[in-house]
Amino acid sequence: MAVLEYGGMVSPGALYGPHQAAYSKALTSSNGLPDGYPWTACCVGGGMQFYNAITLRYRQADLSASRYLTTDMEIDWPIALQDLEPHYSEIEHLLEISDANGFSAHLASPRGLMLSSAMQELGIKSRHIPLAIRPPGTSKGCIVCSACDELVCPTDAKASVLARNILDDSALPGTISVLYGCFVNRIELLNDNQAEAIECYVPLSSELIRIPVERVIVCANAIQTAALMLRSKSGHATRGIGNESGLVGRGLSFKISGYSVGHMEPADYGSNALAAHWGPHATVYTDEFYEHSDVPCKFGGLIYEANFPTPDENVGLVRLHYIAGEEPWSHNRIVLDEAVDRYGIPYIRFEHRTSANDRARIGFLADRADDVLRHLGALHIERAFAHSKGSSHLHGTMRAGRHPRTSVVDRLGRVHGFTNVHVMDGSVMNFAGNSNPTHTIMANARRMALSLE
Incomplete structure (x- = not known):
């Protein structure tokens, strides 16, 4: 299994702003300038390297928000809170979340x-x-070295995928390899319902490489995942992967x-x-x-x-x-602009109000x-x-549901009509939820991943 990451490793004590400044921004519909924020974080370990470690669970109201809100899109998730609860518990154990599991x-x-x-x-x-921070005075606990936000923990007291060794391949038939410095440009299709390869751009060497795949699982955030699907146009997917109903990128919710x-x-x-x-x-x-x-x-x-x-x-x-x-509306979306960045990749443009x-x-x-x-x-x-110009909380552009007319993926994250293309990030969240999403994104991803054959 290979994990592909655009960014590199980050050093203990690194700050988010200087690190992320090297990566392209998005255009905004208000002024046409690249001043939007289309990333969580470009680095091995993702946004958890810099997050503030707030790990709240969602509530049933977050999954069935149509009780309170009405828009032109389906708001309710195709699952119930009870479907997430065992996965919340497992994540709380893995991350050593305070005041949970002892x-x-x-x-x-x-x-x-x-x-x-x-x-x-x-x-x-x-x-x-x-x-998800070990308290001061406990084993390998917080040493209160800063006012930690947007900061890579220098002591690993703050949990992340790397700090807690969550990438465990001991039960797998093969190994997990992390390849960083690779920008996934597009997914190539074998036919109308199956991916056969991914095309990656390596900025350091200016190379395009092609990697054959058995299965593609995209966890790139609600903006980058939708952009990848839109870039993957072909004779088998003329509007992009999963976009037959024009829903990819719509319902963008911060x-x-x-x-x-x-x-x-x-x-x-x-x-x-x-x-x-x-x-x-x-x-x-x-x-x-x-x-x-x-x-x-x-x-x-x-x-x-x-x-x-x-x-x-x-x-x-x-x-x-x-x-x-945020209320999900179809007019809030991401599209690919005609302008391209220094690597020839189309800029992402937000249309949002x-x-x-x-x-x-x-x-x-x-x-x-x-x-x-x-x-x-x-x-x-x-x-x-x-x-309105983006944040670390990104949701809703690859919506989950039962019908291809109203959603892009099914309740298990598989793109409708495709046998081996899956999405398991915040883009599948039909309503953004009223609290910080990291815990829920992880729990929902675990739920979907365990369904794979």
């Missing part, structure tokens, strides 16, 4: 304690975030999200807000407004502590993040976050909304 809980940070107290005083329930930053009163500078923050990006959250009668559509999301990436950035500031799943419902939903969550910061004594509050 692993120690990760205590709230000083800022987290402040926020938790403020929430409780406002009648808002707070919770500890389940983290998380609607934003940040509120409280600048604390000078009188509060004796509190924990004055100190630099060391340790996890987030330790406490509230799900009080996940499903709530006061939220527009009665369907909200999460509000959680969100410390700045470097410790000193946090001095005198308290930041909250709010996120919710946020719905009125989503603006109302995220506005409600922002107001509640501001309530908490004001209760803490914030002198003034700044807001920032930034999700």
Whole structure:
């Protein structure tokens, strides 16, 4: 088995921004400039090398969101929460997620304690975030060396595919080989329903190589997976693989999200807000407004502590993040542009606009976050909304369902009409979900992978 990865290895302590700057961006429909973000992370180990280790489970409402939302696309997943539960448990064991399977809980940070107290005083329930980070004081635990977000853990206290040795081929008839520095340009078809090879571009040597395949499993994120299928046009798939109904790339969903930053009163500078923050990006959250009668559509999301990436950035500031799943609409999509990058690969272009419902939903969550910061004594509050040009949460462009008319893959991730082309990433998620997706993407991928012959 070969795993192909465009990016290379990353060093312990590497930061996401400088690392990812070398890779192409997407065009956006608003100004035509390459200022969109079509990647999670280009590196061996993927986005988990840089993620903030928040590992929340989805809820049944995330899988059946048509109870609250109505769009021009199918919203409900073709599976139920019970189909994911055993896989969640296995992932929690493999990643050593805090406060699960007997692993120690990760205590709230000083800022987290402040926020938790403020929430409780406002009648808002707070919770500890389940983290895929070994707590300080435990074996190979966190050494609180930074304010870790968008940072490769230097000690492997934060879980990743590499840090926890999840690529285990001991039970396989062969071995797993990871080939990096390869950009998969297209999938070649043998006939109308079977792939026979993949074409890869190697930027370092400017070579095109062809690799015969028995089966193709694509896990490239909701933008890159759809783009690969669209690039794979041929006489056997004139619109691209899986695109007979024109659905590949449609339903592109980010998380609607934003940040509120409280600048604390000078009188509060004796509190924990004055100190630099060391340790996890987030330790406490509230799900009080996940499903709530006061939220527009009665369907909200999460509000959680969100410390700045470097410790000193946090001095005198308290930041909250709010996120919710974006409504999936067919007009939100990715397409291939006529312009090409320096390697001759067509640019990806986003066509995306946020719905009125989503603006109302995220506005409600922002107001509640501001309530908490004001209760803490914030002198003034700044807001920032930034999700329409991409993020690390990407969903929905290869939608799962029973019928080729309304979906691209079946409930097990196989592209409709194809015998050996599968998709097992966030692109198969019909609704983006109201919480961080890493845990669910992994659990769902495990569910689909175990179905393979």
